[in-house]
Amino acid sequence: MRPRSILAAAALIAGGLVVAPAAPAGxxxxxxxGTLGAITVDNLRVPAGATCRLTGTSVKGxxxxxxxxxxxxxxxxxxxxxxxxxxxKVVVKSASRIGGSVQLKQGGxxxxxxxxxxxxLQLDSNNRAQAANNNTIGGSLQAFQxxxxxxxxxxRIDGNLQCKENRPAPVxxxxxxxxxxxxxxxxx
Numbered sequence: 001m002r003p004r005s006i007l008a009a010a011a012l013i014a015g016g017l018v019v020a021p022a023a024p025a026g027x028x029x030x031x032x033x034g035t036l037g038a039i040t041v042d043n044l045r046v047p048a049g050a051t052c053r054l055t056g057t058s059v060k061g062x063x064x065x066x067x068x069x070x071x072x073x074x075x076x077x078x079x080x081x082x083x084x085x086x087x088x089k090v091v092v093k094s095a096s097r098i099g100g101s102v103q104l105k106q107g108g109x110x111x112x113x114x115x116x117x118x119x120x121l122q123l124d125s126n127n128r129a130q131a132a133n134n135n136t137i138g139g140s141l142q143a144f145q146x147x148x149x150x151x152x153x154x155x156r157i158d159g160n161l162q163c164k165e166n167r168p169a170p171v172x173x174x175x176x177x178x179x180x181x182x183x184x185x186x187x188x
């Protein structure tokens with residue numbers, strides 16, 4: 001009986017009925033509601049209306065903050081970008097390192113303080129207080145059409161410091177800019 005079982009198994013394999021192991025999955029997205037500590041994730045999403053607190057978290061991809069969501073990131077490492085649109089609040093601080101850009105658009109409050117951003121810092125059409133202080137920025141700092149008040153102070157910027165159509169005009173100073181200081185930020 002045993003030889004027949006072996007032959008039957010061989011026939012199944014030869015007939016292609018054995019399922020091959022699954023291919024490795026691509027980058028996974030982790031949803032954050034609550035608090036994450038010193039762990040590593042691929043991509044991170046803060047869903048609509050949620051609050052996510054990160055402390056010492058490493059993200060191998062991008063952080064996306066959705067509508068009415070809040071992100072508070074302390075000492076994080078992000079290989080890609082931090083992107084928020086229609087957010088309630090975004091805070092990135094405590095020597096966080098961002099490999100790409102920080103892009104905060106059409107949302108609420110934001111504080112980006114004491115970080116290394118290899119790409120650009122973009123603050124666009126936000127309606128609450130914005131602060132960009134004491135960052136090292138490998139690209140440009142761009143602030144356009146913000147209406148909640150904007151402070152830009154003590155940044156080291158390899159590109160340009162560009163500010164247009166912010167109401168009220170940005171305040172601050174002590175920014176070291178390798179490129180140009182333009183429009184509303186020419187004196188900062």
